[in-house]
Amino acid sequence: GAGVSQSPSNKVTEKGKDVELRCDPISGHTALYWYRQSLGQGLEFLIYFQGNSAPDKSGLPSDRFSAERTGGSVSTLTIQRTQQEDSAVYLCASSLDSGRWETQYFGPGTRLLVL
Amino acid sequence: DAKTTQPPSMDCAEGRAANLPCNHSTISGNEYVYWYRQIHSQGPQYIIHGLKNNETNEMASLIITEDRKSSTLILPHATLRDTAVYYCIVRVTTSGTYKYIFGTGTRLKVLA
Numbered sequence: 001g002a003g004v005s006q007s008p009s010n011k012v013t014e015k016g017k018d019v020e021l022r023c024d025p026i027s028g029h030t031a032l033y034w035y036r037q038s039l040g041q042g043l044e045f046l047i048y049f050q051g052n053s054a055p056d057k058s059g060l061p062s063d064r065f066s067a068e069r070t071g072g073s074v075s076t077l078t079i080q081r082t083q084q085e086d087s088a089v090y091l092c093a094s095s096l097d098s099g100r101w102e103t104q105y106f107g108p109g110t111r112l113l114v115l
Numbered sequence: 116d117a118k119t120t121q122p123p124s125m126d127c128a129e130g131r132a133a134n135l136p137c138n139h140s141t142i143s144g145n146e147y148v149y150w151y152r153q154i155h156s157q158g159p160q161y162i163i164h165g166l167k168n169n170e171t172n173e174m175a176s177l178i179i180t181e182d183r184k185s186s187t188l189i190l191p192h193a194t195l196r197d198t199a200v201y202y203c204i205v206r207v208t209t210s211g212t213y214k215y216i217f218g219t220g221t222r223l224k225v226l227a
Contacts, residue, residue: 035159043151043159043202045215055212091158098213101206102149106158 002026004107006092012113013082021077021110025094032075033095033104034067038088049075050098061086082114119203119218126224127197133190135221137203140184148179149204149215150188152197159202162188193225 005024013019025032034046046059049069060067064082069075079086089111093104120138127133139148149164163170163177165186170177176189190197203218 042200042220043153043217045217048213056209056214059214101213101215102161102164104161108158 004092004094004105006090006107006110008110009108010111010113012115014115015084016081018078018080019082019112021079021090021092021112023075023077023092023094023107025073025075025092026105027073029094029096029105030072031095031098031100031104032069033093033101034075034077035091035093036061036088037091037109038085041088043091046077048098079112082112084114087112087114118216119205121201121203121218121221123219124222124224126226127190127193129195129225129227130192133188133193133197133223133225135188135190135201135203135223136185137188137218138185139203139205142183142205143207144183145208147206148177148186149206150175150177150201151204152199152201153220154196154199160199162201193223195225195227197223198225199223 007022033048036044047054047067051072052069064080067077089109091109093106095104147164147166150162151159153159163175165177179186200220200222202220205216207214
């Protein structure tokens with residue numbers, strides 16, 4: 001079956017523009033996770049969904065970041081008024097449920113470059 | 116929130132045990148410790164996790180101190196393919212919701 005997919009794979013944008021990053025989880029996976037990895041830096045947990053609900057949004061770096069999930073499937077991470085420090089690889093992952101974080105499958109990531 | 120502290124880098128001779136430390140002195144009683152690794156240019160890979168007791172699986176062992184303020188990931192016989200960045204992560208649970216606090220990672224280099 002298909003794994004986790006993300007689009008676009010690469011995105012170059014200008015400072016101040018809005019961007020939308022998309023994640024398609026594995027079918028049947030109710031939990032979905034977003035992470036960020038800035039160039040040469042470590043992994044950073046952003047947010048997770050159980051179903052369509054994100055119980056804790058405090059991991060989002062600023063109020064320019066938002067995420068939603070619809071139909072218990074596709075999720076979108078939106079960054080408004082992008083800044084150069086937003087340049088990073090954004091990873092998405094999914095698992096059967098949020099209690100099984102260790103079984104998550106990762107997507108290939110979206111590489112975002114803000115000029 | 117609990118935080119984790121890891122050494123930035125370590126070397127290990129091939130075939131020897133690699134012992135990767137993690138300090139999580141502010142951890143609470145219901146917070147799990149997880150380890151993931153990331154081999155260059157690849158996605159993160161789950162290794163092991165635990166709460167209080169030591170754990171072992173086919174990849175590694177996790178030793179958690181009795182006071183839970185620190186832990187050690189042990190790769191018993193390191194190979195060149197174990198060269199990667201290893202992340203120690205604490206899962207914070209609040210009212211049934213989860214948050215994952217990543218350490219900055221230890222870059223392990225296994226030497227031939």
